Amino acid sequence: MKRNVLLTLTVLLLTAALLFPATQVFAEPQSGGTLRFGILRDPEGFDPHINYGTTSTAVQGNIYDTLIEYDENGEFRGALATDWEMEGDQTYIFHLREGVEFHDGTPFTSEDVIATLDRIKDPETNAARHGRIAGLFNYEAIDDYTVRIVLREPDATFLHDLASFTLYIVSARDIENGMNFNRETNGTGAFMLESWEPEGEYVFVRNPNYWQEGLPYLDRLIQIPFQDDQTRVNALISGEVDLIEYVPWQDFDYLDAEFSLFTHESLYNGIRLNHNREPFDQKEVRQAMNYIVDQQMALDLAFGGHGDIKSGPLQPAGSLFYQDELEGALLPDHEKAMELLAEAGYNSPAEVPPIEFTVAAIAVHSDTAEVVQEQLQAFGLRVNWRTVEVSTMIENRTSGAYVMQQDGLSMANPDPDYLRFLFHSRDGSNHSVGVNFENERLDELFEEGLKTIDYDERKAIYLEVEKLLIEESPWIFLFWRPQAEAAHPKVQGYTTVPGGLGMYNLSRFNQIWIDDSVQ
Amino acid sequence: MSQYLLKRLGLTIILLWLVATILFYFVHLLPGDPAMVVLGGGEQHQPTAEQLARVREQLGLEDPLMVQYSRYLGGLIRGDLGNSFVNQRPVTLDLRIRLTRSLQLIIPAMVLASLLGIFLGILAAGRRGKFSDFFFSGIALTGFSVPVFVSGNILVLIFAINLRVLPSAGYANLFEDPSRWLSYAILPIVSLSLAPLANVMRMTRTSMLEQFNQDYVRTVRAKGVSERVITYRHVLRNALLPVITLIGMQTGILFAGSVIVENVFNWPGLSTLLIRSIGSRDYPVIQGTVLLTSFLFILVNLVTDLSYAFINPKVRYK
Numbered sequence: 045m046k047r048n049v050l051l052t053l054t055v056l057l058l059t060a061a062l063l064f065p066a067t068q069v070f071a072e073p074q075s076g077g078t079l080r081f082g083i084l085r086d087p088e089g090f091d092p093h094i095n096y097g098t099t100s101t102a103v104q105g106n107i108y109d110t111l112i113e114y115d116e117n118g119e120f121r122g123a124l125a126t127d128w129e130m131e132g133d134q135t136y137i138f139h140l141r142e143g144v145e146f147h148d149g150t151p152f153t154s155e156d157v158i159a160t161l162d163r164i165k166d167p168e169t170n171a172a173r174h175g176r177i178a179g180l181f182n183y184e185a186i187d188d189y190t191v192r193i194v195l196r197e198p199d200a201t202f203l204h205d206l207a208s209f210t211l212y213i214v215s216a217r218d219i220e221n222g223m224n225f226n227r228e229t230n231g232t233g234a235f236m237l238e239s240w241e242p243e244g245e246y247v248f249v250r251n252p253n254y255w256q257e258g259l260p261y262l263d264r265l266i267q268i269p270f271q272d273d274q275t276r277v278n279a280l281i282s283g284e285v286d287l288i289e290y291v292p293w294q295d296f297d298y299l300d301a302e303f304s305l306f307t308h309e310s311l312y313n314g315i316r317l318n319h320n321r322e323p324f325d326q327k328e329v330r331q332a333m334n335y336i337v338d339q340q341m342a343l344d345l346a347f348g349g350h351g352d353i354k355s356g357p358l359q360p361a362g363s364l365f366y367q368d369e370l371e372g373a374l375l376p377d378h379e380k381a382m383e384l385l386a387e388a389g390y391n392s393p394a395e396v397p398p399i400e401f402t403v404a405a406i407a408v409h410s411d412t413a414e415v416v417q418e419q420l421q422a423f424g425l426r427v428n429w430r431t432v433e434v435s436t437m438i439e440n441r442t443s444g445a446y447v448m449q450q451d452g453l454s455m456a457n458p459d460p461d462y463l464r465f466l467f468h469s470r471d472g473s474n475h476s477v478g479v480n481f482e483n484e485r486l487d488e489l490f491e492e493g494l495k496t497i498d499y500d501e502r503k504a505i506y507l508e509v510e511k512l513l514i515e516e517s518p519w520i521f522l523f524w525r526p527q528a529e530a531a532h533p534k535v536q537g538y539t540t541v542p543g544g545l546g547m548y549n550l551s552r553f554n555q556i557w558i559d560d561s562v563q
Numbered sequence: 564m565s566q567y568l569l570k571r572l573g574l575t576i577i578l579l580w581l582v583a584t585i586l587f588y589f590v591h592l593l594p595g596d597p598a599m600v601v602l603g604g605g606e607q608h609q610p611t612a613e614q615l616a617r618v619r620e621q622l623g624l625e626d627p628l629m630v631q632y633s634r635y636l637g638g639l640i641r642g643d644l645g646n647s648f649v650n651q652r653p654v655t656l657d658l659r660i661r662l663t664r665s666l667q668l669i670i671p672a673m674v675l676a677s678l679l680g681i682f683l684g685i686l687a688a689g690r691r692g693k694f695s696d697f698f699f700s701g702i703a704l705t706g707f708s709v710p711v712f713v714s715g716n717i718l719v720l721i722f723a724i725n726l727r728v729l730p731s732a733g734y735a736n737l738f739e740d741p742s743r744w745l746s747y748a749i750l751p752i753v754s755l756s757l758a759p760l761a762n763v764m765r766m767t768r769t770s771m772l773e774q775f776n777q778d779y780v781r782t783v784r785a786k787g788v789s790e791r792v793i794t795y796r797h798v799l800r801n802a803l804l805p806v807i808t809l810i811g812m813q814t815g816i817l818f819a820g821s822v823i824v825e826n827v828f829n830w831p832g833l834s835t836l837l838i839r840s841i842g843s844r845d846y847p848v849i850q851g852t853v854l855l856t857s858f859l860f861i862l863v864n865l866v867t868d869l870s871y872a873f874i875n876p877k878v879r880y881k
Contacts, residue, residue: 085839086831086839088649088650089649089650089651094602094603095602095603096603097603167614167617170601170602170614170617170618170621172602172603172610174614175611175614226650226651241660241736241831242650242652242657242660242831243831243835243836244734244736244831268733268829269829269831270732270829271826271829271835271838271839272826272827272829274716274827275731275732275826275827275828275829276829278716278719278723278724278731278732279731279732279733279829281724281731282719282723282724282727282730282731283727284723284730284731284732284733432594433594433595434595435593435594435595435596435599435844436594436595438595438599439594439595439596473611473612
């Protein structure tokens with residue numbers, strides 16, 4: 045009998061050991077260790093107010109902090125400001141966190157916030173947010189830990205500016221001492237830059253006085269640029285690095301099975317139609333284009349089906365202003381396309397004049413464009429391909445020197461106001477200005493949407509915006525293309541921010557820890 | 564000799580001036596606005612027209628092209644290549660760092676290719692028509708025709724991913740940590756040496772065979788000198804002349820041609836700098852890198868020509 049009990053116990057224990065082998069899910073974060081991170085390219089510089097591209101956010105965002113930041117749901121939470129409130133529609137009061145120190149030991153106060161805003165306002169800085177900060181009505185320190193910012197007009201997107209990766213808070217004393225922010229760093233963030241070599245290793249060490257108790261977990265963070273996609277993936281597989289960004293989609297499935305893959309949709313692929321040029325001077329032809337192209341097929345062939353097409357047309361699923369109602373509004377419908385062409389006076393697609401298709405020589409654009417060209421030709425349209433340099437493609441946006449152009453874009457923040465910079469007749473520096481696109485109702489809606497603070501009201505406004513955009517069809521709306529980071533399974537605590545905010549994934553390494561039990 | 568040297572140096576300066584001038588105008592012909600890059604413009608960010616104008620002004624791009632050209636040439640004469648548009652570092656500083664790194668691959672690769680290439684060439688020539696000749700020639704032909712992005716990736720697959728004995732890619736400082744440097748450098752050096760090795764080997768073999776058919780070899784042989792002495796003292800010496808020209812040329816080519824190897828193995832040398840600077844329209848860096856590469860190419864050729872004199876006493880420059 046006694047023996048039986050022992051046997052049962054042993055079996056039970058063994059079963060338990062098999063079922064719960066030091067499960068990662070329940071593991072407590074461990075402090076210590078080094079994370080080696082393979083990045084896309086050299087960060088170039090460290091100035092926290094200049095936009096060097098997303099790769100640099102991994103450098104800037106771990107050294108510096110913003111007043112407020114995005115949480116895992118893409119909503120605002122306090123960072124250097126603990127909380128904030130509004131007085132009326134245009135005045136914001138920020139209460140700053142006490143006891144925070146810069147890496148050099150200087151205490152953080154409201155003086156630093158004011159000096160930072162002054163620095164961005166100074167045109168000599170070439171700050172990315174210069175226009176936004178210069179456009180503020182007023183900002184001032186009320187006391188050491190309170191700041192008041194007054195806007196000229198109500199602006200629903202203002203908090204996004206404060207959370208953005210080019211509005212990091214720097215020390216007033218450093219500005220006064222004329223520090224070269226491009227080459228030296230001194231922030232309040234979780235990591236301090238210890239040493240670096242151009243295109244070599246960028247070595248960060250833990251900030252022992254970081255304001256978040258017990259964080260960061262990592263002792264060291266080393267960032268190494270790998271320009272070549274395959275080389276970067278090889279480095280992860282061979283154990284040279286523990287985490288990589290910009291994973292080519294061809295490697296998604298393999299890395300998802302063998303490693304940890306973090307996918308998100310932050311970049312949009314679409315095709316500009318110039319409504320001043322034949323045949324797109326007729327609205328019906330532009331509309332027809334959207335019904336000819338099969339977005340799902342384009343995504344399948346160009347990105348192996350990874351990514352998101354549900355969006356209708358310009359908000360990624362999971363973002364605050366995603367419009368369920370428009371899901372599937374742009375499914376292919378060749379009969380309807382034929383009818384629309386007939387309305388425009390073309391009895392068959394062959395009657396439509398040949399279309400020149402401008403495409404930049406980068407795979408994320410040209411792969412998509414090839415599928416679209418095939419689809420248009422299969423429908424009977426004549427499409428002539430024109431390859432250009434990336435910079436020419438970018439210049440075309442403002443010069444309008446194209447008939448139809450493959451393009452891609454990202455949102456700076458999850459607010460649909462970014463559409464204003466495309467399709468507002470005067471503010472649309474990224475589209476309207478180039479081709480003189482104008483729709484009075486759209487202009488009105490954009491201006492109203494910017495001033496409206498109430499979420500439901502705003503959502504209704506942008507629903508009308510998107511409907512109008514489908515109606516006008518200034519673009520062929522395609523899909524949110526996939527992007528991903530991949531990590532060794534021992535890397536824990538990596539979080540992605542939804543709603544097109546993937547670029548912020550990389551600026552929050554304070555939560556990451558290494559699980560030594562995983563090999 | 565000194566007159567010849569002076570003439571060659573003069574020619575070098577004229578060549579460099581030509582390269583610098585053509586380069587300057589070509590770089591300015593490139594589509595794309597450097598100010599856009601400085602302001603982080605691209606797929607994700609669109610700077611305002613005023614910001615662009617201000618940065619163009621700061622970079623001196625609003626001046627007439629002739630003014631920019633004379634400023635650039637004036638800088639060149641003083642040895643100043645300007646500052647990078649993107650990170651504001653002096654171009655000479657980056658070039659010095661990058662050249663040191665590139666040389667850490669190019670010099671060992673060329674030494675390896677030359678020594679091994681000559682050795683295998685002699686071996687193959689001595690056993691013409693036998694199995695080892697076919698074997699080594701076959702290997703040479705493969706090394707010659709397989710592109711580096713294939714051979715490099717195969718090496719990574721075998722040694723880094725399957726066997727895990729070497730890191731897949733990266734760079735370590737030779738002067739701070741030589742053993743780590745070696746672990747990173749060994750695969751790129753081998754990949755880089757493959758093509759020149761094959762070339763040197765083929766050239767040595769052909770050249771040796773040609774010399775073996777010369778009259779003087781028959782004479783020496785008739786005197787009863789051993790085959791070994793014939794090969795190494797007589798034939799090899801004469802056969803090496805074209806091989807040295809080839810080694811010189813191959814070294815020059817490597818300065819510009821290490822681009823794929825540097826890319827595959829993520830070695831941050833001159834070529835990666837060039838590619839990046841073209842991508843970001845960083846005019847001073849593009850100009851500096853191409854100018855330095857051209858200068859090295861010309862220099863290597865000069866040294867090669869001069870080295871003839873030491874190997875073959877018949878050649879004396881006038």
